Amino acid sequence: MSITIEPTVRVETRRQPIPPRERLEPIFEVEGLDAIYGAKAAIKDVSMEVYKNLVTAIIGPSGCGKSTYIRCFNRMNDLIPTFRQTGTIRYHGQDICASNIDPVAVRRNIGMVFQRPNPFPKSIYDNVAWGCRVLGMKEDLDARVERALTQAALWDEVKDRLKASGLSLSGGQQQRLCIARAIAVEPDVVLMDEPASALDPIATQAIEQLMHQLKSQYTFVIVTHNMQQAARVADMTAFFSISQGGEGERYGELIEYDATEKIFTAPSDKRTEDYVTGRFG
Template identity: 60%
Template sequence: MPDNGEHVAERTAPGGVDTASPEETPVFSLRDVSVSYGDHLALAGVNMDVNAREVTAFIGPSGCGKSTLLRSLNRMNDLITGARVRGELLYKGADLYAPSVDAVQVRKRIGMVFQKPNPFPKSIYDNVAFGPRTVGMKGDMDGIVEKALRGAALWDEVSDRLRDNAYSLSGGQQQRLCIARAIAVEPDVILMDEPCSALDPVSTVRVEDLMAELKERYSIVIVTHNMHQAARVAERTAFFSVQVDDAGNRIGRLIEAGETGTIFTKPTDKRTEDYISGRVG
C-alpha cells in the first residue's frame, strides 16, 4: 500500500468496545457530551472515541441526535441560536469548546459535507478555490484545484469546463464537488452528514468508493440512515437511539460503539440488535 509511512490505519483493534488504536491518539474524544437547544436536551451522556484515518459511522433512527453530534464536532452548532454543548469534547487532546478556541479555525481543520449538495452559485473552479482562498493557502491555485478535484474523483468529468456554473453538474457530481471543496483546504477530518441520501444508487457507489480512498489521508465521520452503507464503508460504527424520559422528552443516547463487524453481528445491546435486524426504526 503506498503510504508515506507516517500513518498506517490501525485496522486490527482489539475486540473490546471503543478503544482507540494504540499508535495514535484519537481524533475526537467525547466524555459525557450532551447537546441542548434552548431548554430542549437533544442528546445526552455520549462517551466515545473517533480514530484517525478510519471511517466512523453514526447510525440510528430519526431524532436520535446523530446529526446533532456531528455538527458539534466542528462547531457548526454555534450557528444555531440557543445551541449548547456540555461535557468534554477533545480534538486531538485539545478542548474544542474552550473559550480561547475560535470556531472559524476549528472549521478550517474539520471540514463538512452536507446531506443536500450545496455548491455555491459560482463556477466549478471558484467553488473549489473558495476554501483555499479563505484559509490563505499560498501557491499555484490551479494546481490546488486540480488536486482537490482529482481527490474527489471528479477531475476527468469537469477538467474541460472548470468555468461552468456548478449547478450545471448532476446531483452526484455536485456532491463530489462539495467533497472536493472540503478537501481542497487539506483538513484533518471530514464530517459527512448523510452525504448520499439525495443521490441515485450509481452516484452513491462512487461517493462510497471515494470515502475508501479518502480515509487513507483523512479521518471521516459519516452520519447515515442506511445501515448497509455503514457496513460497507465504516471501520467503526456508533449506534444512537431515542429514549423517552418520564416527562415525555425525547433524548438521544449513544447505545453502543465499536467495530462495525461487531456492532452488526454481535451487538451487546438488545436495542442495537432490534434496530439492525429491522425490528425497530
C-alpha cells in the same frame, strides 16, 4: 435466553482489519456530551473516541440526534442561537468546546460535507479554489484544484468545463464537488452528514469509494441512516437511539460503539440488535 442473530446486512470485506484498540490514535475524545436546543435536550451524555485514519459511522433512527452530534465536532451548532452544550470534545487532546477556542480555526481543521449538496453559485473551478484563496493557500492553485477534483472522482467529468457554474452539475456531481471543496483546503477531519441521502446509487458508490481511498490521509466521520452504507464504508460504528426520560422527554443516546463488524454481527445491546436486524423503526 439467547437469540441467534441472522445479520440482514451482508458485510463486505473490503475493509482492512482494524488494528487493536491500543494501537489506534484517538483524534476526538468525547466525554459526557449533552446538546440542548432551548429547553429540549437533543442528545445526552455521549462519550466515545474517534480514531485517526478510520471511517467512523454514526447510525440510528431519525430523531436520535445524529446530525446534532456530528455538528458538535466542528462547532456548527454555534450558529443556532438557542443551542447549548455541556461536556467536552477533545480534539488531539484539546477541548474544542471551550469558549476560548476559535470556532473558525476549528472548522479550518475539521471540514464538513452536508446532507444536501450546497455548491456556491460560482464556477466549478472557483467552488474549489475560493476556499484555498481565502485561507491563503494560493500557491499552485490549479494543481490543488485538479488534485481535489481528482480525489473526489470528479476531474474527468468536469475538466473540460471548469468555468461552468457549479449549479449546472447533477446532484451527485454537486455533492462530489462539495467534497472536493472540503478536501482542497486540506483539513484533518472530514465530517459527512448523510452525504448520500439525496443521491442516486451511482453517485453514492462514488462517494463511498472516495472515502475508502482517502482515509489514509483523512479521518472521516459519517452520519447515515442507511445501515448498508455504514457496513460498507465504516471501520467503527456508533449506534444512537431515542430514549425516554421523565415527563415524556425524548432524547438521543449512544447505545453502543464498536467495530462495525461487531455491531452488525454480534451487538451486545438488545436495542442495537433490534435496529440492525430491522426489527426497529
